[in-house]
Amino acid sequence: MTDSVALRRALDTVIDPELRRPITELGMVESAQLNDGTAQVKVLLTIAGCPMRSTIESDVTTAVAAVAGVQQVEVTLGVMDPHQRAELRDRLKAKRMVFSDPDSLTRIIAVASGKGGVGKSSVTANLAAAMAANGLKVGLIDADVHGFSIPSLMGITQPPTRVDEMILPPVAHGVKVISIGMFLDSNQPVIWRGPMLHRALEQFLTDVYFSDLDVLLLDLPPGTGDMAISVSQLLPNSELLVITTPQSTATQVAERAGTIALQTKQKVIGVVENMSYLSLPDGSKMEIFGTGGGQRLSESLSSQLQYSVPLLAQLPLEEAVRVGSDQGVPVVLSTPESPVAQSLRELAIKLGQRPRGLAGRSLPMSF
Known part of the structure; x- marks a missing residue:
């Protein structure tokens, strides 16, 4: 094996932190050669202000240093010219998943609730982190x-990287994340009406490079407003997961978020009852928000939709969820031994079990 081939093979193992693909496949390695024990590698960044430049430089150095005969590593960072960026966009566009395609292999789960304050966003963030930890x-x-609130819950502070009109989402805990909050200079309010909301979601689905996903989660706003309708229109193959607390008021309102499926033709895959109980030191449970709400909601939705809508999980109320959320580390990662983390991981396994294969799907064929 020649020195250049050995270096290239080592560089095949270096994954771009944002695009999540080998830098060699992305055309980022301009040259790699070994001279008298010194490996000289030139890497082309997508943009001059690439926020991951130090990570890429470190990963390249580590990979190349492991090659036999390499005593010293010199990494030079350059920047792609417009023609090279255009080639990169074309290469990525060819592999970009079209989520609205009915034959898409990506499972799309929209997490909904009837009202705010039931923990919908924290459940969504933890499901995403748990699924990624499971290898999805x-x-x-x-x-x-x-x-x-997702950027804060996932601990993301850096903005997305733009490669011309393409947006590369930040990656946190193995999850590719995008939010309108990443484009704001401060914690300013977003004062938009329906058409602007629809356009924002449309841009997230078309301009953001997610690549090939097993699961796409959407944290919906509470209720049955413009965004819920836009999701059903832009992602007709999406499924709904309804979050509630045991409290009767919460379940009554959550029922409306579930029965929207009668108009949108989406499938409701289940109910999650959050804040079900508080475990006390003596082993007993205090049901602060009442009891049985999740099961009643499951039965009501099953009756109205005329198919089974199971109660998938009853999540306990624990301080660890709040602490992890404040720190930007989901509880499934920050306190994995806690009962709520275990319940969330079990829920993630249930939702991630659908086989991602071609069986039963029509394939485009020509003769």
Whole structure:
């Protein structure tokens, strides 16, 4: 094996932190050669202000240093010219998943609630992190434009990287995440009406490079407003997961978020009852918000939709959820031994079990 081939093979193992693909496949390696024990590698960044430049430089150095005969590594960072960026966009566009395609292999789960304050966003963030930890390729869209919180819950502070008109979403805990909050200079309010909300979601689905995903989660705003309708129109193959608390008021309102499926033709895959109980030191449970709400909602939706809408999980009320959320580390990662983390991981396994194969799907064929 020649020195250049050995270096290239080592560089095949370096994954771009944002695009999540080998830098060699992306055309980012301009040259790699070994001279008298010194490996000289030139890497082309997508843009001059690439926020991951230090990570890429470090990963390249580590990979190349492991090659036999390499005593020293010199990494030079350059920037792609417009022609090279155009080639990169074309290469990525060919592999971009069209989520609205009915034959898409990506499972799309829109997480809904009837009212705010039931923990919908924290459940969504934890499901995304747990699924990614299970080895799935996961994307997360913060579709709650007016009340966005996903960046904070996932610990994201850097803005997305733009390669001309293409947007590369930040990656946190193995999840590709996009939110309108990443484009704002401060915690300013978003004062938009329906058409602007629809356009924002449309741009997230078309301009953001998610690549090939196993699961795409959407954190919907509470209720049955413009964004819920836009999701059903732009993603007709999406499914609904309804979050509630045991409280009767919450379940009554959550029922409306579920029965919207009668008009949108989406499938409701289940109900999650959050804040079900508080475990006390003596082993007993305090049902602060009442009891049985999730089961009643499951039965009501099953009756109205005329198919089974199971109660998938009853999540306990724990301080660890709040602490993890404040720190930007979902509880499934920050306190994995806690009962709520275990319940969330079990829920993630249930939702990620659908086989991602071609069986039963029509394939485009020509003769």
